[in-house]
Amino acid sequence: MCAIASDYPALLIASPKPRAIDCLANRHFPSIQWSCNFATTTAHRTEDQAVNIQAPLQLQLTARPLDGRVSLITGSTSGIGLGIARALAAAGSAVVLNGFGKSEDIAETQARIVSEFGVQVRYSSADMSKAAPIAGMIAMALEVFGRLDILVNNAGIQHVAPLEQFPIEKWDAILAINLSSAFHTTRAALPSMRRNKFGRIINVASAHGLVASPFKAAYVAAKHGIVGLTKVTALEAAEANITCNAICPGYVYTPLVEAQIDGQAQSHGIPREQVIRDVLLAQQPNKRFATVEELGTLSVFLASDAAASITGTALPVDGGWTAH
Numbered sequence: 001m002c003a004i005a006s007d008y009p010a011l012l013i014a015s016p017k018p019r020a021i022d023c024l025a026n027r028h029f030p031s032i033q034w035s036c037n038f039a040t041t042t043a044h045r046t047e048d049q050a051v052n053i054q055a056p057l058q059l060q061l062t063a064r065p066l067d068g069r070v071s072l073i074t075g076s077t078s079g080i081g082l083g084i085a086r087a088l089a090a091a092g093s094a095v096v097l098n099g100f101g102k103s104e105d106i107a108e109t110q111a112r113i114v115s116e117f118g119v120q121v122r123y124s125s126a127d128m129s130k131a132a133p134i135a136g137m138i139a140m141a142l143e144v145f146g147r148l149d150i151l152v153n154n155a156g157i158q159h160v161a162p163l164e165q166f167p168i169e170k171w172d173a174i175l176a177i178n179l180s181s182a183f184h185t186t187r188a189a190l191p192s193m194r195r196n197k198f199g200r201i202i203n204v205a206s207a208h209g210l211v212a213s214p215f216k217a218a219y220v221a222a223k224h225g226i227v228g229l230t231k232v233t234a235l236e237a238a239e240a241n242i243t244c245n246a247i248c249p250g251y252v253y254t255p256l257v258e259a260q261i262d263g264q265a266q267s268h269g270i271p272r273e274q275v276i277r278d279v280l281l282a283q284q285p286n287k288r289f290a291t292v293e294e295l296g297t298l299s300v301f302l303a304s305d306a307a308a309s310i311t312g313t314a315l316p317v318d319g320g321w322t323a324h
C-alpha cells in the first residue's frame with residue numbers, strides 16, 4: 001500500500017510491494033520521473049534516491065494539518081468568515097476573529113471555538129473601512145501570538161442599485177471594506193510572513209470577481225479589484241513561500257443571503273422557494289447554495305503544505321455559474 005503525496009485517504013493505491021511508480025506524465029515527459037511516498041519509510045528512501053528529482057515534501061495524513069499556525073479572518077463573526085474560522089480552528093490553527101455583532105454573541109462564539117477545537121482565540125473589533133484600526137489589529141495578532149501565518153480577507157458588504165442612483169457613500173464603503181481592507185491587512189502582515197518564510201493569504205472574492213451582474217457596480221468593481229490584488233500579491237511574495245489566492249463563491253447560504261429572500265419574495269410577489277431557485281440561483285446551474293463548510297474546507301486546503309504551489313488563482317466555488 002502506498003499513498004501519493006496527499007492528505008486524502010481516497011488516494012491510497014494498492015501496490016503488491018513498495019516500489020517507485022512512474023506516473024502517466026512520464027509517457028509524455030520521459031525525462032521527468034515521479035515517485036510515490038511510501039508508508040514504509042525505509043523503502044521510500046531507497047526508491048526516492050533512484051529517481052532523478054528531489055523527493056517532494058512528504059505530506060502526512062493528519063487530522064490537524066494546521067497545528068501551530070495562527071490565522072486571522074476578517075469579518076468572521078458571521079457567515080462565510082465564521083465558517084472559515086471554524087474550519088481553520090478544527091484543523092488546529094489559533095484564530096483571531098474580527099467583525100461586528102453583539103458582544104455576548106461574540107464571546108459565545110469565541111468560547112465555543114475554544115471548547116470544540118482546543119485552540120486559542122482572540123477577537124478584534126477593528127472596522128475594516130479604516131486603515132489605522134486594521135494596522136492595529138494585525139499588530140495585536142503579532143503581539144499576542146508572535147506570528148501570523150494565515151490571513152483571510154473576508155469582510156464584505158453589499159448594496160444593490162442602478163448605477164445612476166448608486167449612493168456615493170455606499171460606493172465608498174463597499175470599496176473600502178471589500179477591497180481596500182485587504183490591501184491594508186496584506187501590507188501589514190507581509191513583513192512578518194516574509195521573516196517566517198511562510199504565509200497563506202486567502203481573499204474571499206466572489207463569482208462577481210469574474211463576471212458582472214447589473215445593479216452591483218461597487219460590489220463587482222471591488223471583487224474584480226481583489227482578484228487583481230490577489231495576483232499582484234502572489235507575484236511579489238512567491239519566492240518567500242507565501243501564497244495568495246482568491247476564492248470566488250457563487251451564492252452561499254448566510255445571514256446576508258437569508259436577509260434578501262423575504263424582501264425579494266415581497267418585491268417580486270413570489271414564494272421564497274421561487275426566489276431561491278429563479279432569482280438567487282438563476283445563474284447557478286447546480287441550483288443549490290454553496291455552504292460555509294465547503295469554503296472552510298477549501299481554505300484549510302489552501303492554507304496547508306499541499307497547496308504550496310497554488311498561488312495567484314481565482315477559484316470559482318459557484319456550482320458552474322462562471323462556466324457559462
Ligand code: NAD
Pocket residue numbers: 074075076077078079080081098099100101126127128129154155156157177178204205206207248249250251252253254255256257
Ligand atoms: P455576512 O454578512 O454573514 O458576514 C459579513 C461579515 O463581515 C460579518 O462578520 C460582519 O460583521 C463583517 N463586517 C461587515 N462590515 C465590516 C466592517 N466595516 N469591519 C469589520 N467587519 C465587518 O456575509 P457573508 O455572506 O458571510 O459574506 C462574507 C464575504 O463573502 C463577503 O466578502 C462577501 O462579499 C463574500 N461572498 C458572499 C457570498 C454569499 O452568497 N453569501 C457570495 C460570494 C461572496
